[in-house]
Amino acid sequence: MTDATAAPLERLRARPSPGRPFGWRLSGAYGWIAPALLVALWQAGSSLGFIADTVLPSPASVVAAAWRLTRSGELASNIGVSFLRAMAGLAVGGAIGLVFGFANGLSKVSEGLSDSTLQMVRNIPHLALIPLVIVWFGIDEGAKLFLVSLGVFFPVYVNTLHGVRSVDPQLIEMAKSYGMPRAALFRRVILPGALPSIFVGLRYALGVMWLTLIVAETIAAQSGVGYMAMQAREFMMTDVVVLSILIYALLGKLADVATRLLEGFCLPWHPAYRRA
Template sequence: MTALATPPVATVPKARTKAPRPARRRWRRLTMPVVLVVFWETASRTGLLPEEKLSPPSQVLRTGWRLAEDGTLAIHLLDSLTRAGAGLAIGAGLALVLGSVAGLLRVGDDLVDPPVQMARMLPHLALVPLLIIWVGIGESLKITLVSLGVFFPMYFNLYAGIRDIDERLVEAARTCGLGALARIRHVILPGALPALFLGLRLAIGAAWLSLVVGETVATQSGIGFLMMEAREFSQTDVVVVGLFIYALLGLLSDLILRIAERKALTWRRGLRAT
């Protein structure tokens, strides 16, 4: 007798969990900020949060609109952006040069890295009294503080990014006949880019922090000056407007950098949250 063939068992495909749509994710990310703003407004209106201590969001919004309409906000914002841009360019430029020299050359590592390692132990914001003696209390002080805040995150991340490159890749490129410049362009630069972008993101955050401190020292313009002047008259709504401006500037700069990083590192696929 021939054995009867067993019919094939139908396999039920596993249900795949669909990733949330981008629009749904955006709304979900806005949930907690909206809840916090509503709680803040309610606490201020009911007297739970005294208005002289912290103005309600509606009052802050009206004050911000008034400052934008009369041009006050634009003037101070332009001065702050100018200082931040100059400090970022100087600090990042020095970090790129010194980090590359220390990371690529043994003599550079011996001469550049030890003093930089020593200097990073000093909080740059604590150097304000000494910097006032060196460069005065004018624009040079603000730009110097921003440059110092930018330099160290950029330098150390670039240095670490270069040193973390697998030496076998460099040897393989040398074996294939690539010269020093070609190895830097095709092996070292792509390998160090993720660390460089991380350093740039940290540097931008440090730049805004340094600018806040710098603009509170003997200045007549800038968002920090606007906040300090408002503090003298207990105008908490103007102070909160300044804080929101700093937060939006930091958020916008980080968003732009994320987009640039995504376009520059198309070859890298990292773990995504589920």
């Protein structure tokens, strides 16, 4: 290779690689093209009279409704109530799911005692329990917390159990052969190996969480985004109903983005989660 050829190659090697952050941001931007196009077509159809306001209000009407409710303080109050309910249910159901997932994944005795019962309960649609839950808890916060926690529990439990069982047994044996204590073995081998599956369960649980909360708030609530939608339906305020649906969609998207960021923070060693 001549010096004239080697010099450009050395400059090319020394040039900083764009890495994945730019591509990741670009792919994230691409993800908003379809929603933006859909909103533009929606507005065009409403402006041209193809879509009646009584059937589906225009985006401009929805934005006007959002501004009106923001100025009155009703929107922020209801979003805050729904958000706190969702996070409380996620914390309770997710924590219990993690405990049972790790316990049944690490102990055959615990699995034999509880897994069969949990699998039977898992096949019962938790939303079908709403009439019974109202009898138990009334329409207070306890009913909504119970339903959201129950909906979140099973995705976290099943994926945590799968993650623990999927840890390479050769890694565990090698760690034991080096005399690693049980606490260190769990912290440095089992937990990192199970984290990818746990995050899959968390992302799935977030979708179930919002679905359960929507149903719970539209049936038994005196506040929240679902309650706001039901009140708007009574007065045929379709712009507020559509606004409520969009708020749920945005909250779900924000929760998913937060989970993906947490994945990248907790799993920098995993090839699928590296950003550079």
